Amino acid sequence: MGIQRMTTDSKYSRSTILEALRVINEFVVSIDQLDRIAYDHGKEAWEREVVRFLFSHEIDKKMAKVRQFLSEPFSTELGPDDMDELERELADVPYWTYAEFEHAQQGTAPEASKGASDL
Structure with missing residues (x-):
């Protein structure tokens, strides 16, 4: 059998798109704001705070959820x-x-x- 492909465009609800954008914005805006730590406190403090942020905000779990519903079609x-x-x-x-x-x-x-x- 040949390779199966998505055959139709997918349409997500406004609430689903907003949920995805919230997760993406939480990550992008926070990483941007975290850059200030590098300037004020050095690279090691920045690295520690990035790791703390990623785990305390459960970014991996949130991104996995976004990936799951974007993958459905x-x-x-x-x-x-x-x-x-x-x-x-x-x-x-x-x-x-x-x-x-x-x-x-x-x-x-x-x-x-x-x-x-x-x-």
Whole structure:
């Protein structure tokens, strides 16, 4: 069987769109405001506060919920490449990798991330 694709445009309710925008704004505006810490208190204080913010505001859970309802219209059927529609479309997203951390610890530059397909 061929690759299944989303066949119709999806229409979200105003409340659903507002919910997604609230989460996105909470993240974007907060990260922007957190930049002031770097100038006033240094990089280490900024890094600690970013981590505290992400976990105390449960940004990961909120973003996962947004991703879940934005993903609903897409086919989850696996194609011949053993990927569903979204995996295929998002294969080039430059995700963080553990190798980036290791390189940062060693002071070396990692190769550019090629996306989800090389995970």
